[in-house]
Every structure is written in structure tokens, then in C-alpha cells.
Amino acid sequence: MKLNRREFVGTGVAAASTLAAPIVHAAGHGKPKVVVVGGGAGGATAARYIAKDSEGEIDVTLIEPSRSYYTCFFSNLYIGGFRELDSIEHSYGTLAAEYGINVVHDWATGVDRDAKTVALAGGGSVPYDRLVLSPGIDFVEGSVAGWDLNAQNAMPHAYKGGSQTELLKAQIEAMPEGGTFVMVAPPNPYRCPPGPYERISMVAHVLNTSNPTAKIIIADPKESFSKQALFEEGWQKHYGGMITRIGPDFGGGNVTVDPAAMTVDIDGETVNADVVNVIPAQKAGHICDAAGLTEGNWAPVVPQTMQSRMDENIHILGDATNQGDMPKSGYSANSQAKVAAMAVRGALTGSRVFPAKFSNTCWSLIETNDGVKVGATYEATDEKIAKVDGFVSQTGEDAALRKATYEESIGWYEGITTDMFG
Amino acid sequence: MILSVLGGVALVLGTAYGWTARDHRDAELAALTDRLAQVEARSASLSEQAAQVSELEAKLSELEAALVAAQEEAEAARQAALAPTPVIESPAESEPEEDTVVAVADGLEFGDPEQGKAVFGQCSFCHKIGQGAQDGIGPHLNGIFGRRAGAHEGFKYSEDMSMMGADGLTWNLETLNAYLENPKALVSRTRMNFAGLEEEQDRADILAYLRQFSASPQNIPEAAPTAQAREVELPDDILAIVGDTDYGEYLSSECKTCHQQDGTDEGIPSITQWPTEDFVIAMHAYKQKLRPHPVMQMMAGRLSAEEIAALAAYFGNLD
Numbered sequence A: 001m002k003l004n005r006r007e008f009v010g011t012g013v014a015a016a017s018t019l020a021a022p023i024v025h026a027a028g029h030g031k032p033k034v035v036v037v038g039g040g041a042g043g044a045t046a047a048r049y050i051a052k053d054s055e056g057e058i059d060v061t062l063i064e065p066s067r068s069y070y071t072c073f074f075s076n077l078y079i080g081g082f083r084e085l086d087s088i089e090h091s092y093g094t095l096a097a098e099y100g101i102n103v104v105h106d107w108a109t110g111v112d113r114d115a116k117t118v119a120l121a122g123g124g125s126v127p128y129d130r131l132v133l134s135p136g137i138d139f140v141e142g143s144v145a146g147w148d149l150n151a152q153n154a155m156p157h158a159y160k161g162g163s164q165t166e167l168l169k170a171q172i173e174a175m176p177e178g179g180t181f182v183m184v185a186p187p188n189p190y191r192c193p194p195g196p197y198e199r200i201s202m203v204a205h206v207l208n209t210s211n212p213t214a215k216i217i218i219a220d221p222k223e224s225f226s227k228q229a230l231f232e233e234g235w236q237k238h239y240g241g242m243i244t245r246i247g248p249d250f251g252g253g254n255v256t257v258d259p260a261a262m263t264v265d266i267d268g269e270t271v272n273a274d275v276v277n278v279i280p281a282q283k284a285g286h287i288c289d290a291a292g293l294t295e296g297n298w299a300p301v302v303p304q305t306m307q308s309r310m311d312e313n314i315h316i317l318g319d320a321t322n323q324g325d326m327p328k329s330g331y332s333a334n335s336q337a338k339v340a341a342m343a344v345r346g347a348l349t350g351s352r353v354f355p356a357k358f359s360n361t362c363w364s365l366i367e368t369n370d371g372v373k374v375g376a377t378y379e380a381t382d383e384k385i386a387k388v389d390g391f392v393s394q395t396g397e398d399a400a401l402r403k404a405t406y407e408e409s410i411g412w413y414e415g416i417t418t419d420m421f422g
Numbered sequence B: 001m002i003l004s005v006l007g008g009v010a011l012v013l014g015t016a017y018g019w020t021a022r023d024h025r026d027a028e029l030a031a032l033t034d035r036l037a038q039v040e041a042r043s044a045s046l047s048e049q050a051a052q053v054s055e056l057e058a059k060l061s062e063l064e065a066a067l068v069a070a071q072e073e074a075e076a077a078r079q080a081a082l083a084p085t086p087v088i089e090s091p092a093e094s095e096p097e098e099d100t101v102v103a104v105a106d107g108l109e110f111g112d113p114e115q116g117k118a119v120f121g122q123c124s125f126c127h128k129i130g131q132g133a134q135d136g137i138g139p140h141l142n143g144i145f146g147r148r149a150g151a152h153e154g155f156k157y158s159e160d161m162s163m164m165g166a167d168g169l170t171w172n173l174e175t176l177n178a179y180l181e182n183p184k185a186l187v188s189r190t191r192m193n194f195a196g197l198e199e200e201q202d203r204a205d206i207l208a209y210l211r212q213f214s215a216s217p218q219n220i221p222e223a224a225p226t227a228q229a230r231e232v233e234l235p236d237d238i239l240a241i242v243g244d245t246d247y248g249e250y251l252s253s254e255c256k257t258c259h260q261q262d263g264t265d266e267g268i269p270s271i272t273q274w275p276t277e278d279f280v281i282a283m284h285a286y287k288q289k290l291r292p293h294p295v296m297q298m299m300a301g302r303l304s305a306e307e308i309a310a311l312a313a314y315f316g317n318l319d
């Protein structure tokens, strides 16, 4: 379709309301420009879909500081020894070479929403007609007493991919015989609801073979957690006695850590630990705040298009958003990215816009060939992304089904990473 | 022995929950009950055979020990005598015996075609066989024995399958047995969504069944044995919907989080290039919760008949 802007204004069904006035292109003429900040589950998918489906009609720039993206998904399986590190590492080569995306390895430091430009740490700025932000999470300072980012080498969070995950794995493997692993679990809402508990399973898997007298303690501020019955059943079955979870009733939410002494104080009781995995409370990636797009810790969005509620020229995806019922997951971010990509193309090139459909499934591995999953479908209502239907694996399922579920997760991983990076 | 037979049942049950389940649940249940009865009957005779096998195994290790002893003796004798002629009588005596035993253990044989027909139930959503069988999601299997891999005209194979054929892979008892045991071990990026038949007996049986349709066209039995009722009965107007490919392309983005567009299949089946009607029927079977997979029931559950047709049109025409 070769419409120019004037012809297509108002033709996009869902996006029509957002196109109150014709928009003049960033450079004043030439192709419409889309800038994507963050090359993760949301950003890489959005960049790829916009470039692929606009067939060269839109200029796409992806700003991402790292040359390699290490997925957080399956990073627990790496800790458990089920995956190699390089199998969860992905580069941006195909996005640049095959999809013609201009990949800029730099940090975005700010957004001038009036001038519609993104400032780069390395100097200069990039103009946009539409901006897509998918920066993931940052941590809420002071949410775990005694811990800050300077302590992340002593007490890693391993909640952003790559070196933190490697560090945590190395620390677990170096634990003394009969040692103690403590996880400080995060409060809601946070990235990947089953993530901490899948991690516990993988740590138990490692220790159960290499260090069976070791202990695992979870200090948890939450009453309950995702797939709890399934995890607890699996822990009992595979790792009986190794894992103790201290919930809020017993002071699991009242934690102070001392990274120098390697102690964790749980409701007045001091635990000497060998490895401490602190997963702090979370908030939208800093750039959202810097651009003035947050309310509280997260960036509110319009469900139908993933546009910021504060700026119609900016779409926000993934963990950083406050959108409603979807969990913060890679699958969700990928799903939202496709809705946003369609809306962006509709607005900039007049391509057809269909009703938004969202979905999510999160697989978790409890022990070798013991996979479980939880999922749901969602639709856009005026006030939020609302859950339509869902399912969760059942306790007591047979081994063949659990194995098939695990194998499915491997297929999903291949599928989603291909969908992100080409 | 008995354990491994029960393992076979678990495999079949497992498949019923998994991606490859395709039959109407009732039919499947009937087949399973049937099969269970057959397996139970067989397990008795198998435990007998198991006793015989352990007897044979004991004999084999005796013979092996004798062989080693004989070889050592021969070596010692040769060294002692420093004679140029090796003493080979003893090993030569035991060798034929040993060969026979090995041949029995490794030998591939056709099993029972009637049993094979039941096992083939798992394959029949994708593969048709018998008179008038047409290609579907997979190629029809008449004349599969002796056919070169990836060479049946008119069917679009995965790149790997075509390459293997070009490299000379031809279907016979041995190659089909290997392929059925672990499809991806033989043809790594085959589009066939099937984990493999673990049980040697199942493979022998199914190969006996397939063999009946391969000798020459005249040998194909009159009644088309896999002519099946459709998995779901859909009104003609639903089957007649012409899918909107553009809409299908958007909707497909949701499928592609798991199903890879190029048909690569690892734990999640390929859905590209399916005949439109098969796609529509499969999706409606999930929508009506006749097929068991919870993710697919959920995904299909909220798709309208138009949306299913749109997806079928889009995926059916993918290169």
C-alpha cells in the first residue's frame, strides 16, 4: 500500500481516535520514523514486526546498549544445568542485516516529547514519529533493607539476564557442603511471577545431586505465589525437606541483609548464609520515569494500542507497563509488541488495524522432565487488558504429560526467540 | 519385559494428552481400551518369552566366556610355541553359535498388521493410506516401501527431507524403523510432528500394516481402511468460509510465539502448509474441547469461525 500520510489519516480503525491532528514526520519529509528503546522481549519483537510488515515503508531504529541479549527466560534452566549459557544468548545481527533495522548500541538517557527526539548517552539524539519503549525493569531503592546495587556482586539479584545469572550459578556451585542458600523474594507486581520459584526448583536440583545436605530458605513477603500448589507438590516430591519458605505470617516480609557479613535477618532471627539471592521490589525501566510517563512505579498504557496514557506518540511494552491483568513475562511483552506494531503501522502507513488480541503462557521446570504451565488469553477493554480465559497445570499429573509440557517449553523458547530476533 | 510393555501403554496414553492426539476422544478411548486388553493378553506370553530370553542370555554369556577363554588359550599357545600358525579351532567353533544369537537380537522383522492398524490410529490424522488415499498434512503412504524419501510428487516436504531423499534415503524396513523410532534423529528438521514410537513391537506392527499397501497397487485392499469420520462434524457453511489472509497474518503473529513459521518443530508442532480443511477441523476440535491440549483449547476457544478460516488460509499458503 502506498498511501501518503494525508491520505491515510483517520483510516486506521482502532488508532483513529489517537490521530486527532495530522503528524508531520520527524525529518519533515521522507519515510516515517520509528525508534524502539530496548532490544528485549518487547522491543526486539516490535522492531522486527514493524520493519517486516511495513516492507521498507518505515525507518526503524533500535536503541539497545548490549550487543548480546541474554534471555531471563530459561536463565533458571541454565542455573539448573539444563541449558548452556550460549544457548540463551542472542545477537541483533539478523535484525540489522535481514530486516534493515538500524541497531544503535547505546543508552537512551531522555526523551524530548515536544521535539520528538530521544537523547543518547553517547551524545546526539534520534528523531521519531512514533517511539516504542520496552526498557524492562529497574529495582526500587531501599526495598530490601541493607541492599543496594553496590551489593549485587555479594548478593546477586540475577533478575536481569547475563553476568548476574552467571555469578549466581557460580556461587551456588561453590557452596560449602551443607551450606545455606537464601532467597529474598519480591513483592507483587514483579517480572515473571513463577520465576523465583522455578529458580528455587533449579537450585534444589543442583544441590540435591552435588550438595544434598544443603538448605534452601525463601523469605517471602507474599501470602501466596504463582503455581504454588504445583511447586510445593514438586518440592515435596523431589527435594523433600531441603526447602523452607517463610511467608509473611512468620516474618518473611521483614528482612534485613548484611552483604559484608553475609547474613540475612528474618524477623529478628539471623541466618548465616553462603549464597543470598536478593530479588528487590521492581519498577519500570528508568527511561519511562525520565520521560515523565510513569504513575507510581509503572507506565500506564491504552490497552487497544499500548500507547502511553500520557503521550499518544509513545507506545510502551512489557514489564514497564501498568496494563491490567497480564503478568510481566517475555511472552506477554512479545504479545503486546505485536499489537503495538500493528497500531504503529496503522497510524504511520494506513495499514489495516484489527482488534487487539493478547495471550500468555509461562512454563516452569520443577525437576528433570517435570514441567508445568499456566496461561491465559486477554482482550482490550477501555480501562485495562482484561483476562478472558485461562488454565493451569494440575497437581498429580502423570509423568508423560509433565515431560511433554517440558518439551513444549523448549519449542516455545525456540519459537519466541525466533519471533524476536528473526 | 512386562515393564517395558507397560511403558508402551504409558507412551500411548501420553500421546493422547500431547500434540499428536488427533482422534475423537471416544474413538481414542475405545482404541486404548482395546489395546490395553491386547497388551494384557500379550504380557502373559511375553513373560514366558522373557524367561526364554534370560535363558538365552545366560547361554550367550557362557559362550562369550568360552570364546574369551579360547582366545586367551590360543594366544598363549601361539606365544608359547612361537609358531607362525595361530591356533584358531576353538574360537572358530563357537563363532557360528554366537552369530545366530546376535542376528536374532538385531534382526528386524515385520510384526502383526492387525496390531499395526491400531497403532496407525495415531498417524491417521495426517497420513492417509488405502485405496483413494490423498495427501493431507503428510503425504499418503500407499507404496511407501521402496519410495525415495521426499520424492512423492505433489507433496511439499521439509528441506531436510528432500535433501535426505536426494542423498539417497529410500524407505525400507530398516530406514522406516529408524525414522519411526526417532524421526528427528534421522531427518533432523523434518516437519513431521511426532516424537517417535519407543516400542520395537509397535514399530514392527505398524510396518507390517504399511507393507500391505506397498507391494503394488493391486494389493491395496478394496475398502479404504483409514476412511474416517471427520473429527468434528462442521456445517458446510463453516467449511465454506473463505479466509481473509491479511487478517490471518495478524492473527498468526500470536501463533508464532510458539509455532515457527518455517515449520521447524521442537516440542511444538509445525502448522505451516496444512490443507485448509484439516487446519479448520483441528482448530474447531480444540475449540469444542474434543482435542485435549489446554493451551490450544484456550487459543482456539476465543477464535471465531472467520478467524479460524483466516488462519487456515494464511498458514496454508506460507512458503
Ligand SMILES: Cc1cc2nc3c(=O)[nH]c(=O)nc-3n(C[C@H](O)[C@H](O)[C@H](O)COP(=O)(O)OP(=O)(O)OC[C@H]3O[C@@H](n4cnc5c(N)ncnc54)[C@H](O)[C@@H]3O)c2cc1C
Pocket: A037, A038, A039, A040, A041, A042, A043, A063, A064, A065, A066, A069, A071, A072, A073, A074, A075, A076, A106, A107, A108, A109, A134, A135, A136, A137, A158, A159, A160, A191, A192, A195, A196, A199, A285, A286, A287, A317, A318, A319, A320, A328, A329, A330, A331, A332, A333, A361, A362, A363
Ligand atoms: C529468572 C527469570 C525467568 C523468567 N522466565 C520467563 C519465562 O519462562 N517465560 C516468560 O515469558 N518470561 C520469563 N521471564 C520474564 C521475562 O524475562 C521478562 O518479562 C521480559 O524480558 C520482559 O521484556 P521487556 O521487553 O519488558 O524487557 P527486557 O526483555 O528486560 O528488555 C529490556 C531491554 O531494554 C534495554 N534497556 C533498558 N533501558 C534502556 C535504555 N535507557 N536505553 C536503551 N536500552 C535500554 C535493556 O538493556 C534490555 O535489553 C523471566 C524472568 C526472569 C528474571
